[in-house]
Amino acid sequence: MPVMRSTGTCVTTSTLGESVQAFVPHVLPPRDPALSVDAFAALNQAAEHALARLSGVSGLVPSVDWLLYSAIRKEALLTSQIEGTQATLTDLFDDEAGLAVSNTDDVEEVTNYLRAFRHVRDALRDPAGLPLSVRLLREAHGLLLDGARGRGKQPGELRRSQNWIGGTRPGNAVFVPPPAEQVAALLADVERFIHEPAPADLPPLVRIALVHAQFETIHPFLDGNGRMGRLLITVLMEHWQLLPEPLLYLSGYLKRHQSEYYRRLSGIRTDGDWEGWVAFFLEGVAVAASAAERNIVAIASLVAADRRRLLAEPKATPASYRLFELLPMMPRFTIERVRQQLDTTFPTANAAVKLLETLGIVVELTGQKKNRSFSYQSYIEMLAD
Incomplete structure (x- = not known):
């Protein structure tokens, strides 16, 4: 009572x-x-x-x-x-x-x-x-x-x-x-x-x-x-x-x-x-x-697994490594935003995004050839759970 x-x-x-x-x-x-x-x-x-x-x-x-x-x-x-x-x-x-x-x-x-x-x-x-x-x-x-x-x-x-x-x-x-x-x-x-x-x-x-x-x-x-x-x-x-x-x-x-x-x-x-x-x-x-x-444990496991995939990729570049480390604080992005964050050229930013997309770490959202946007989707879904 x-x-x-x-x-x-x-x-x-x-x-x-x-x-x-x-x-x-x-x-x-x-x-x-x-x-x-x-x-x-x-x-x-x-x-x-x-x-x-x-x-x-x-x-x-x-x-x-x-x-x-x-x-x-x-x-x-x-x-x-x-x-x-x-x-x-x-x-x-x-x-x-x-x-x-x-x-x-x-x-x-x-x-x-x-x-x-x-x-x-x-x-x-x-x-x-x-x-x-x-x-x-x-x-x-x-x-x-x-x-x-x-x-x-x-x-x-x-x-x-x-x-x-x-x-x-x-x-x-x-x-x-x-x-x-x-x-x-x-x-x-x-x-x-x-x-x-x-x-x-x-x-x-x-x-x-x-x-x-x-x-x-x-x-x-x-x-x-x-x-x-x-x-x-x-x-x-x-x-x-x-x-x-x-x-x-x-x-x-x-x-x-x-x-x-x-x-x-x-x-x-x-x-x-x-x-x-x-x-x-x-x-x-x-x-x-x-x-x-x-x-936190789930996110740490996801990011660690994705990082291992990137490190095992022979075509990985310094730009792709730097982009990956940005993803938990930039889970949705455009290539232009990547270019700005990495302070690099558009082709270099585009190549870094393309590599992470090929590895299945990020996904493209628009289905277009121009004005594309990308998402670290598995991370966002885990946060929203």
């Missing part, structure tokens, strides 16, 4: 001419009673061990940049799909290759997430950069909502009006977040919780679970709250040294269990069930880390 506690208060406010009960959460950590950490100590240990294994297996590939390229893009894609974006990994790779994509707005949302994530990560890695703060999150939010779909949704600004979740109008909403005038103070409390000395009885993963849920409850922006909240998870994993690099794409687990994800967050507000949410989160981290570990 969940522990019953009050996790906030309701205040009456009005929006669009309707009176509603907005939920204002208590500050972290949970109190009265305190969080029952012992209840999921085993889950936390399993999740930490899964993350440690994921960290260790990254040494299987010659460059961790390969892993980061795919892992960050998978997280960007999956976190956007939770919000209804229909873009695929192939769309994202095509866009980066300069190829035409049909759902340009959806791809823009995913690439905006990548920009926002890089901005936060770069700031935290720069000794002169901003700390993890409301200001930094606002800057990231400005990048996330940059473009046509974000226009009118106050990118980079805390909301100045009452929002609601679910329902057709405020009066029948599933959830009404805090009034706008309380958002800044509530976020300041979250920032304080992130930076204050960690209590011995709250492991880092548990604190991340608390931060994410609190952020989603505050819902500080007019749009993009889910993606920003999940960005916080990824950033804190690395910031609190649970992973050396952002190799985990937890949004895949959250997407597969989307109804339960929302139900557990709601249970905090309605029933005070922080324990149920934290347990769900820890299970998700363990499952997602194990899946990422298996994916």
Whole structure:
């Protein structure tokens, strides 16, 4: 049975001419009673061990940049799909290759997430950069909502009006977040919780679970709250040294269990069930880390096998070797892009691509003689699995 506690208060406010009960959460950590950490100590240990294994297996590939390229893009894609974006990994790779994509707005949302994530990560890695703060999150939010779909949704600004979740109008909403005038103070409390000395009885993963849920409850922006909240998870994993690099794409687990994800967050507000949410989160981290570990092993095996085929080919050239090493970070490409990346002539680039195509490592997509594009298809299919 969940522990019953009050996790906030309701205040009456009005929006669009309707009176509603907005939920204002208590500050972290949970109190009265305190969080029952012992209840999921085993889950936390399993999740930490899964993350440690994921960290260790990254040494299987010659460059961790390969892993980061795919892992960050998978997280960007999956976190956007939770919000209804229909873009695929192939769309994202095509866009980066300069190829035409049909759902340009959806791809823009995913690439905006990548920009926002890089901005936060770069700031935290720069000794002169901003700390993890409301200001930094606002800057990231400005990048996330940059473009046509974000226009009118106050990118980079805390909301100045009452929002609601679910329902057709405020009066029948599933959830009404805090009034706008309380958002800044509530976020300041979250920032304080992130930076204050960690209590011995709250492991880092548990604190991340608390931060994410609190952020989603505050819902500080007019749009993009889910993606920003999940960005916080990824950033804190690395910031609190649970992973050396952002190799985990937890949004895949959250997407597969989307109804339960929302139900557990709601249970905090309605029933005070922080324990149920934290347990769900820890299970998700363990499952997602194990899946990422298996994916790395599979990718390492694929790339190693393809490399052996290339090395055994008598006609292989330095250009073909260099092109092959680029493929995990350039899985869709044109010959012109290869020419640019290798800084070589068109005939040399064409010959390198032709050799990899002959070996079955890459495939040509258009069936044309001109304006051809190519794909490291087996790699993309493995990533998309």
